[in-house]
Amino acid sequence: MSDPPQYILEGLEKQSPETLREIAQIATEMAEKKERQLEAELEDEKVADRPKDLDRDDAPISATLTTKKINGNQYYYWQWREGEKIKSEYIRPVDAK
Structure with missing residues (x-):
């Protein structure tokens, strides 16, 4: 896992625990959405490459x-x-x- 950019870490350090928990939830949801999008793209590629x-x-x-x-x-x-x-x-x- 790579380290997050410094500008993000600096912004996070200024947040309250409650806001950090909300940000963590949002980040988790965003990551799951991106993973689903990538899986869908890979599936589309597989279908296109499928022998007739x-x-x-x-x-x-x-x-x-x-x-x-x-x-x-x-x-x-x-x-x-x-x-x-x-x-x-x-x-x-x-x-x-």
């Missing part, structure tokens, strides 16, 4: 298309979360011949 022959209807609910490199070869997998566990389902090699 991979039918989304065959995928588990909430799965995203991922690739894994194993022994120098790349393979497509559906990947999703079930509770705390990440599940994967093999689809086919990336270079299907």
